[in-house]
Amino acid sequence: MGQNTRYDAVIIGGGHNGLITAAYLARAGKRAVVLERRHLVGGSAVTEEIFPGFKFSALSYVVSLLRPDVIRDLQLARHGLELLPLESTITPLPNGDYLMRGADHDETRRELYRHSPKDAEAYDDFGKLMYHLAFAMKHILDVVPPNPTSMRPRDLMGLLRFGRHFLDLPPEQFYALCKLMTMSAADFLDEWFETEPLKATMSASGIIGTFLGVRSPGTAYVLLHHYMGEIDGVFRAWGFAKGGTGAVSEAIASAARELGAEIRTEASVEQVIVKNGKAVGVALESGEEIHGRVVVTGVDPKLTFLKLVEPQHLPSDFLDAIRRFKIRGSSGKVNLALGELPNLTCLPGKGPHLRGAISISPSLDYMERAYDDAKYGNFSRHPYMDIIIPSMIDPGMAPPGKHVMSIFCQWAPFELNGGWNDEQREAFGDAVVNTISEFAPNLKNAIIHRHVVTPWDMQETYGLTQGNIFHGELSLHQLFFMRPTHPWANYRTPLKNLYQCGSGTHPGGGITGASGRLAALEILKDW
Amino acid sequence: MLRGTPFHERTAPLCEGQNWRRWAGYLSASSYELVNDREYFAIRGASALIDVSPLYKYLIRGTDAERFLNRVLTRDVAKCDVHQVMYGPWCDETGKVIDDGTLQRLGEDSFRLTAAEPNLRWLADNAGGLRVTIEDDTDSTAALALQGPTSREILKSLSDADLDNLKYFRLAFARIRDIPVTITRTGYTGDLGYEIWVEARQAVPLWDALIDGGEPYGITPAGILALDMARVEAGLILIGVDYVPANRALIESRKSSPFELGLGWTVKLEKDHFVGRQALLDEWRGGPTWGFKGLEIDWNSLQKVYSEFGLPPELPQMTWRTSVPVYSGGKQVGYATSGCWSPTLKKYIALAHLQSNSAERGTRVEMEVTVEHQRKKAAARVVELPFFDPERKRS
Numbered sequence: 001m002g003q004n005t006r007y008d009a010v011i012i013g014g015g016h017n018g019l020i021t022a023a024y025l026a027r028a029g030k031r032a033v034v035l036e037r038r039h040l041v042g043g044s045a046v047t048e049e050i051f052p053g054f055k056f057s058a059l060s061y062v063v064s065l066l067r068p069d070v071i072r073d074l075q076l077a078r079h080g081l082e083l084l085p086l087e088s089t090i091t092p093l094p095n096g097d098y099l100m101r102g103a104d105h106d107e108t109r110r111e112l113y114r115h116s117p118k119d120a121e122a123y124d125d126f127g128k129l130m131y132h133l134a135f136a137m138k139h140i141l142d143v144v145p146p147n148p149t150s151m152r153p154r155d156l157m158g159l160l161r162f163g164r165h166f167l168d169l170p171p172e173q174f175y176a177l178c179k180l181m182t183m184s185a186a187d188f189l190d191e192w193f194e195t196e197p198l199k200a201t202m203s204a205s206g207i208i209g210t211f212l213g214v215r216s217p218g219t220a221y222v223l224l225h226h227y228m229g230e231i232d233g234v235f236r237a238w239g240f241a242k243g244g245t246g247a248v249s250e251a252i253a254s255a256a257r258e259l260g261a262e263i264r265t266e267a268s269v270e271q272v273i274v275k276n277g278k279a280v281g282v283a284l285e286s287g288e289e290i291h292g293r294v295v296v297t298g299v300d301p302k303l304t305f306l307k308l309v310e311p312q313h314l315p316s317d318f319l320d321a322i323r324r325f326k327i328r329g330s331s332g333k334v335n336l337a338l339g340e341l342p343n344l345t346c347l348p349g350k351g352p353h354l355r356g357a358i359s360i361s362p363s364l365d366y367m368e369r370a371y372d373d374a375k376y377g378n379f380s381r382h383p384y385m386d387i388i389i390p391s392m393i394d395p396g397m398a399p400p401g402k403h404v405m406s407i408f409c410q411w412a413p414f415e416l417n418g419g420w421n422d423e424q425r426e427a428f429g430d431a432v433v434n435t436i437s438e439f440a441p442n443l444k445n446a447i448i449h450r451h452v453v454t455p456w457d458m459q460e461t462y463g464l465t466q467g468n469i470f471h472g473e474l475s476l477h478q479l480f481f482m483r484p485t486h487p488w489a490n491y492r493t494p495l496k497n498l499y500q501c502g503s504g505t506h507p508g509g510g511i512t513g514a515s516g517r518l519a520a521l522e523i524l525k526d527w
Numbered sequence: 528m529l530r531g532t533p534f535h536e537r538t539a540p541l542c543e544g545q546n547w548r549r550w551a552g553y554l555s556a557s558s559y560e561l562v563n564d565r566e567y568f569a570i571r572g573a574s575a576l577i578d579v580s581p582l583y584k585y586l587i588r589g590t591d592a593e594r595f596l597n598r599v600l601t602r603d604v605a606k607c608d609v610h611q612v613m614y615g616p617w618c619d620e621t622g623k624v625i626d627d628g629t630l631q632r633l634g635e636d637s638f639r640l641t642a643a644e645p646n647l648r649w650l651a652d653n654a655g656g657l658r659v660t661i662e663d664d665t666d667s668t669a670a671l672a673l674q675g676p677t678s679r680e681i682l683k684s685l686s687d688a689d690l691d692n693l694k695y696f697r698l699a700f701a702r703i704r705d706i707p708v709t710i711t712r713t714g715y716t717g718d719l720g721y722e723i724w725v726e727a728r729q730a731v732p733l734w735d736a737l738i739d740g741g742e743p744y745g746i747t748p749a750g751i752l753a754l755d756m757a758r759v760e761a762g763l764i765l766i767g768v769d770y771v772p773a774n775r776a777l778i779e780s781r782k783s784s785p786f787e788l789g790l791g792w793t794v795k796l797e798k799d800h801f802v803g804r805q806a807l808l809d810e811w812r813g814g815p816t817w818g819f820k821g822l823e824i825d826w827n828s829l830q831k832v833y834s835e836f837g838l839p840p841e842l843p844q845m846t847w848r849t850s851v852p853v854y855s856g857g858k859q860v861g862y863a864t865s866g867c868w869s870p871t872l873k874k875y876i877a878l879a880h881l882q883s884n885s886a887e888r889g890t891r892v893e894m895e896v897t898v899e900h901q902r903k904k905a906a907a908r909v910v911e912l913p914f915f916d917p918e919r920k921r922s
């Protein structure tokens with residue numbers, strides 16, 4: 001495309017959200033172009049063959065809450081999306097035992113019973129409560145946050161609808177929700193359960209992507225997200241994408257192209273071009289300018305507003321808010337190519353447990369200690385880890401008989417004492433491998449290749465400011481009508497014709513596609 | 528893998544069609560023979576041996592055991608003699624049924640409670656401040672139901688218990704060929720019958736003894752399908768089928784009170800306190816909105832519905848367990864939850880939840896029947912439960 005090409009919409013970043021926005025705009029007949037800095041689309045949702053024959057879901061590894069609307073509207077099944085179930089979670093314990101939760105209710109109950117007869121029953125009661133709350137909350141994933149201080153009818157109606165969902169809750173559920181909003185994951189779970197590995201493993205969903213520990217207040221709320229996934233489970237919105245996470249992005253890209261969107265890779269945006277107080281296009285690093293009636297940013301709020309837009313175009317209080325937006329990176333990712341399967345001491349052999357998640361989270365103390373390291377600028381010596389073996393679910397991920405292992409770990413602070421470098425990266429990789437080896441001693445010898453991604457790499461390679469996996473922490477004060485900041489939670493920005501569609505907007509991070517879809521719908525409303 | 532019960536070694540080879548279903552996390556035979564008729568007729572004509580080990584069992588002991596049980600059950604446990612058994616439900620604070628089971632008074636301060644669902648946590652939560660221990664002995668105690676007209680003779684020939692004097696809903700400690708057991712005169716068939724409780728490690732010898740000694744009396748291992756027909760004839764409710772346990776119901780309207788399940792007789796409002804009492808008292812004063820009754824489907828009407836298609840009535844081969852609408856004057860007034868052809872009564876019968884004004888005995892209603900993919904209605908009559916109540920059950 002030449003110098004003066006003019007599009008209806010120019011989308012910065014080919015993450016899954018940017019692609020979805022482009023697809024929806026194209027579907028509405030708009031000329032959309034996606035500009036992606038890397039050589040492939042997907043952003044945090046990519047499959048990369050980093051070592052020949054071994055395909056890694058390099059960063060994000062399970063699909064959590066991909067909106068059923070998006071799957072249907074964009075006909076993603078026809079474009080090759082296939083979500084496979086992830087059946088179980090096993091938590092190996094230092095004493096040689098384990099805790100396993102699977103798809104079958106009876107088996108899970110019996111297993112929990114082995115650890116605590118009371119917890120086995122509490123688990124069902126807890127599940128029911130969370131089901132109710134998730135059911136009440138779930139709809140907010142699919143709506144544009146209303147502005148609570150605005151008097152516009154649309155906002156008032158939205159707020160009313162939002163409020164009613166809570167006021168309609170029976171008292172016990174209402175109070176449980178209040179607790180979820182204010183308590184720590186650990187405290188909340190302590191009220192229900194006594195089995196340490198159960199509490200620790202469940203608590204993990206409260207701290208993923210935040211720079212908080214399981215005993216930090218406010219972490220309980222995120223537990224709910226897990227249960228929202230379960231309600232949506234009937235749609236298979238939750239699971240492992242065949243072909244790795246990149247397959248989600250590829251399916252969306254294919255849909256977008258078919259609908260007429262253009263996708264350009266190796267097109268790094270340097271600046272948003274502003275004329276007469278309006279965004280009118282972007283300038284690429286190559287010097288090329290691409291113009292559009294609107295510009296949509298799919299990169300995180302800090303990158304967008306502190307780097308790509310010159311400060312004089314934005315109000316200073318807005319800039320202040322964006323500067324304060326918490327985006328501390330705290331996670332790392334280690335991808336292994338394996339010559340053989342890990343052999344768990346607690347449950348040896350190639351069992352169905354290797355088709356599910358392996359969680360290194362034996363106790364709440366373990367989790368909190370892992371966080372303690374990070375508080376003072378170190379990576380966890382014994383990190384919390386969420387591990388899957390994609391090749392056990394989709395054999396196409398590795399050569400026959402070989403395997404890939406995906407290890408998500410916390411905590412690895414972006415601001416590491418002494419800073420990240422090659423040596424620190426390898427030391428971090430060693431801490432991860434050594435810790436897993438305590439539960440699967442054959443692991444070290446099975447490793448053919450190791451790919452370590454630190455928060456620094458997430459920033460430098462994948463364009464995530466400070467390496468935050470969610471474009472900003474999912475803590476309560478950064479959610480809903482405060483994401484990324486009030487009152488710009490409705491996908492618009494203070495700069496006219498500049499919109500946001502990435503995970504830095506409601507409902508936040510994860511492969512949900514919700515931001516991308518809602519942004520497109522808002523843009524079309526203003527058209 | 529699901530577990531087998533302590534009798535699995537013996538029951539597995541008998542299960543000709545590998546026809547298993549799951550019951551509380553255990554494998555349980557649907558039927559042993561390829562055709563289950565004979566198993567049903569053993570219940571009514573000879574003796575059926577049914578593995579009921581998957582029932583949840585709790586041992587409740589302590590000086591406050593009676594007080595505790597009186598707090599949770601709707602029955603008056605103070606009136607339960609030593610060696611007596613009581614059947615009844617327990618409710619949540621709003622008077623909705625959580626579960627139902629039998630309570631055996633093993634001694635002054637010692638009881639066994641059976642339940643269909645896990646209830647340990649709920650029981651423990653209600654035991655606060657009382658001198659009582661609750662022990663889950665589900666896995667360590669196995670249980671067999673020996674049901675049918677010859678069951679007494681079988682036990683008399685094998686055990687030292689005074690069976691002629693063991694009355695309906697009483698228990699005895701005894702030995703069956705040297706194996707210590709508890710025999711209760713209870714069952715889920717509405718027939719003469721017993722349930723035998725034994726330590727799990729003695730399960731297999733007990734089975735062998737009963738099969739051996741019962742042979743001359745026509746003892747027949749029977750599965751859940753046969754039991755399910757007998758319990759419908761006996762008008763006995765099944766959790767998860769005829770009602771949703773209150774603590775599992777996602778919405779209020781799925782819950783039922785004892786009054787709404789035909790268990791009003793078990794609710795002792797004169798007791799000064801038990802969980803759900805206030806709500807039940809209020810409901811009793813106002814009169815319950817639902818009744819749980821039997822339906823007898825009118826044969827001529829059924830014949831007429833089928834004859835439209837040139838067919839004779841096609842009867843269910845086994846108990847169905849789905850919700851089937853019941854109408855009166857064109858309006859839905861309830862739903863049936865279990866139904867079967869009663870081979871003994873030669874009637875098509877069903878258990879139904881009916882709005883109180885349609886629950887009077889003799890009320891004419893219509894039940895939906897699907898014939899050749901089309902929804903039809905067959906006339907039915909409301910009757911009191913049980914459908915079948917032989918003299919021998921209590922004699």
Ligand SMILES: Cc1cc2nc3c(=O)[nH]c(=O)nc-3n(C[C@H](O)[C@H](O)[C@H](O)COP(=O)(O)OP(=O)(O)OC[C@H]3O[C@@H](n4cnc5c(N)ncnc54)[C@H](O)[C@@H]3O)c2cc1C
Pocket residue numbers: 012013014015016017018035036037038041042043044045058059060061062063064065267268269270298299331332333408458462463464468469470471501502503504508509510511512
């Ligand atoms: C390690 C890790 C593990 C995760 N695990 C999970 C998981 O298991 N399940 C889950 O649901 N979610 C997970 N997530 C979160 C999830 O992947 C992200 O929230 C989601 O993919 C973000 O999508 P996005 O489209 O909003 O942004 P991104 O995917 O970040 O897309 C932004 C895109 O912009 C591009 N870009 C950046 N700068 C420029 C520029 N200047 N010019 C042009 N393009 C640019 C980037 O290359 C990128 O492609 C994980 C994230 C990480 C990092």
